[in-house]
Amino acid sequence: MTTPTEQPSVLASWLAVLDAGDVAVPADERTMVRHALDRLASEAGPAAARAVPEHVVRVLAASTFLRRFLQRHPEAVVELGELPAVRDRAGWLTWLAPQLSAVEDDAALGRALRIARHRAMLQLTARELISGDPLATGADLAAFAAAILEVTLDAVARSLRPTYGVPRTASGEVCTPVVIGMGKLGGAELNYSSDIDVIFAYATDAGETDGAGGLGRRVDLHTYFSRLFAQVAQALSQQTDEGFVFRVDLDLRPEGRTGPICNSLEGLERYYESFGHAWERLAWIKARPVAGDLALGERIIAALAPFVFRKHLDYAFADEVAAMKGRIDALGARLGRQDGFNVKLGRGGIREVEFAVQTLQLTWGGKLPELRATDTRTALARLALAGLIESAEADALLGAYRLLRRVEHALQLADDRQTHLLPGDPGSRKRVAALAGFELDDGGLAAFEQALAQHRRQVRAAFEAVVAGAAPEHATPAWTQAFAVAIDPDVADPAREDALRELGFLQAPLSRRRLDALVRRPDSPFHPRAIARGGALARKIVQAVAATADPDAAFGHMETLLRTLRHRKAALDQLEQDPRRLRTLTALFGTSHFLSRLLVRSPGLLDRLVFDGSEPAVRTAAEMAAALTAEPRVDGDWEDVLGAVRRFHQAEILRIGFFDLAGLIDTASVGRQLSDLADVILAKVLAAAAETLDEPDAAAGIGVIAMGKLAGRELGYSSDLDLVFVHAPAADSVAVTRLARRCITGLVCATPEGTLYEIDTRLRPSGTQGPLCVTAERLLGYHRGLEAAVWEKQAVLRSRAVLGGPPVEALVATLRSDAMGALAGDPAAAGAVDAMRRRLLAVAGPFDLKLGLGGLIEVEFLVQYLQLTLDGDALDLARSGHAAGSRNAAEALRGLGELGRLDAARAAACGEAYAFVRQLENRMRLVQDRPGAVQALLAADAPADGAAHAASDVAHLRLARRMGYGEGPGARAEDTLQADLRRHRATIADCYSQTLRSTRND
Secondary structure, three states, rough: OOOOOOHHHHHHHHHHHHHHHOOOOOOOHHHHHHHHHHHHHHHOOOOOOOOOOOHHHHHHOHHHHHHHHHHHHHHHHHHHHHOOOOOOOHHHHHHHHHHHHOOOOHHHHHHHHHHHHHHHHHHHHHHHHOOOHHHHHHHHHHHHHHHHHHHHHHHHHHHHHHHHHOOEEEEOOOOEEEEEEEEEHHHHOOOOOOOEEEEEEEEEEEEOOOOOOOOOOOOHHHHHHHHHHHHHHHHHHEOOOEEOOOOOOOOOOOOOOOOOEEEEHHHHHHHHHHOHHHHHHHHHHOOOEEEEHHHHHHHHHHHOOOOOOOOOOOOHHHHHHHHOOOHHHHOOOOOOOOOOOOOEOOOOHHHHHHHHHHHHHHHHHHHHHHHHHOOOHHHHHHHHHHHOOHHHHHHHHHHHHHHHHHHHHHHHHOOOOOOOOOOOOHHHHHHHHHHHOOOOOHHHHHHHHHHHHHHHHHHHHHHHHHHHHHHOOOOOOHHHHHHHHHHHHOOOHHHHHHHHHHHOOOOOOHHHHHHHHHHOOOOOOHHHHHHHOOOHHHHHHHHHHHHOOOHHHHHHHHHHHHHHHHHHHHHHHHHHHHHHHHHHHHHHHHOOHHHHHHHHHOOOOHHHHHOOOOOOOOOHHHHHHHHHHHHOOOOHHHHHHHHHHHHHHHHHHHHHHHHHHOOOHHHHHHHHHHHHHHHHHHHHHHHHHHHHOOOHHHHHHHEEEEEEEHHOOOOOOOOEEEEEEOOOOOOOHHHHHHHHHHHHHHHHEEEOOOOOOEEOOOOHHHOHOOEEEEEHHHHHHHHHHOOHHHHEEEEEOOOEEEHHHHHHHHHHHHHHHHHHHOOOOOOHHHHHHHHHHHHHHOOOOOOOOOOOOHHHHHHHHHHHHHOOOOOOOHHHHHHOOOOHHHOOOHHHHHHHHOOOOHHHHHHHHHHHHHHHHHHHHHHHHHHHHOOOHHHHEEEEEEEOOOHHHHHHHHHHHHHHHHHOOOOOOOOOOOHHHHHHHHHHHHHHHHHHHHOOOOOOOO
16 A cells, blocks of 8 residues: 555646646546545555556556556556566566566466566557557567466476476487467567467377386377367466456468367478468468477478568469459458448558558569568568669558558557457547547547548558459460360360470370360360350369369369269359369379379268368277168168268268368378278168167177278378287187178278278288187187297287276286287297298388388387387386286387387388388378379389389379478479488388398398
8 A cells, every 4th residue: 555645646646747738638547547546546655656657547547447457556656657568478478487486386377477468468458558659569569478478388398397297209309399370479569459370280190108207107109299289378367356468369370260279390391282272371471480499480481481482473362362352342341331441451451451551562573582571661671672662662552551550559458358349439438539639629639530531542442452463364375275276176286285284284195085075075174165255164164173283183083073063053152162172182183193083083072171171190999880761761771871881981081181281180080080081980880780680699799800991090091901800708709700801891891982991800810811800718728828929919909998897808908918028038929020020021012111121010010010119117017007018119219219129210210211111101192192103202213204204203293292391402393202201111121120130031
């Protein structure tokens, strides 16, 4: 409390400022401000005397929400003393430190951050009301937000450490997070009530948390950082009695609200290379690392620079600029009918300034790197220096931008609300005008209205001129001529094929025949009638497919889709009206034969995946099971069920592959989801088989054990399912066998909807010579007796109960426990394991990623050998759930390194190599849909035929791109891929050989 002698003098100085009339206070608010000053002077204590009277009066008169804050925390008036200069991030961190020093838990941190935010707002508001510089306020607010993000990120990471430990890469280094500021945060142009637009990222997907030295849980890096960043966003956005710190907006991340909360560096690169849109290029102009590993953030921005800033203006960008302008115009017209002007979205508003500037940056930033400024003021200066706009125009736009931002701040100061609407009534407009630096009278309002109208006209003129310049005709005269020749059926075929080559098609004869098929279809956009009406969609399709990695393949899939679409007109209308959809579709068609064939076979998937973007990147097994129950006719007769599960399987494979190619999920997530999908489908088909056979007792008595990759949840896109069927002793073995065969038939048979899986049951006792279904006792006895070979013990280590409940789970646990350590101390163990490896190597091709030298099988055999020979404490830990005993080869490799059964550095290198080869195997399937053909691309010898050579180069380059390789100084992407593959395979081969100490003659 202020002492009785101090309070009158403090209050008197404040009231003197109020009564002098130098601070604009509306007459109807003067009494309220006077009461607020009186209360604050009596409650603030010694802090009141340290406040500058003018600062206090201005802030209390301008902001209701700050007035309320000072009522709750009167001691905070000390922030209205002598105002500091604009702080950077480091300055705000220093300022925050003493306010957070006593924080002991999450609740206390949240309260301290919210109070700190309001205290900072006191300083910033006072300074802007004195200086009239909204751009300095924006920069200071952005630096403050960056500091808040930094301390929150650090606090959440510390709170997660007892549960997960430290996130580490595959090589054991700490994996770091980064917050990329976007929008006004990235541009250092925050307003008082801005959301903070961010993209959360981390260094790599290769690794996991270290489990806090065995006291916590190990999770993959994506899971860890998803939880970390989700808690950061929650900590800042949650509304409490002290309000919020900042609303965190994640909509600019890949796939927007449907995408994962965070992505690795590689994931971001792959997404934007494959599926990035023009509006995302605009968004990334303002990207700036603000918290976490700032150096990592700079690497991300540098890696995405080729996506954001192109050397040449592409047609897709011109289309998108025109489309965005249309949306801005439509919104501006709609807002213009409201009572009041929207300073952000209205005609001549803030968005039009930013859009005009960013369009010029995007157009010329590829050639002129100096234009890549994140803030509008700097960008305008550099655009003028480069001669892209007149200096006078740049000055006019900056003046307009400054006034519009000051008006925006005036609107938001009152109640800390995210509003941009300038009120229509004169009294309210006078108050805004006064806060924007004009006199609080009719003359001041008139001057404000005149200045605002002039600035809006200047902005609108610049907006129209810039957008018109950035969106020229969609095609050059040469392109237009080539297109006209290519689609004209009356022109000779050789000339048309030459025209197609000019348009970018390598296999011109094939693409010409596909074009002919479309020209002949009356409902095609390439039919002469459609061309006579302008042929806009036909041109867009050709432009879009020509911009893909493989135009011929993209056009082939497009031709098939246009033939098979059921609701063709609606789909074509969507493609014509939304360039994003067409680009997404053609990017997929030019990237993945495998996914493209799925899509054209089931065009209904188009809406869910491409048009409305409603599909999630990750689904759990429970979510998949629920989605399957919603499929039409999934509970019908046998044929209905088979059709429904195949449609569902195709949709899920397409979903997983789509996000895989975009880099939004890692190889481990792909394997988990594909394995969960197989589990769900297997359960449904078995249940349907039991129902059609009317064998309820057999269904109750049967169990299914997954082996191999399905057991380890490492399934690939083309993996077989290795299964063992077991049954209870009391079950009818004939009925159970009949049920198992029916289930297998349902999984492997071809229907009009396609196939599901190849099934391998040879890992049952005695292989193909034994019964299809065995009792638990028979299975256990076989593996405990002398019948089971070493390779069968290896197989048991990768087993998992899928169906059958607790009895089957207990059986599998016993089998695996028996197998672990079964060959401990046996000097023949390594030779026995290696003997089977030699047999497989003898039948492998030179480029077989699974069975060849340095292939995946060597990692699996290495892990199994080490698990078979465990002893002592290591064996006890592995049997008790330690990662060393995992069915998953990657997890087991890491765990065995932790226990010292494998050199830690060697284990990390081998794990990295294993992840690389697995990812390549998946990419090969996605890209070409003919794994053997793509494997041949890894050979040194290229096809002799010129056309085949060109096609081979395209396919190889496409594969390299999908693996995340770009062009480097003196190195082609495909050459770098080959070199890395050789290195990783050598690492695997060396680790296998050194560990088993074999002397193979390979």
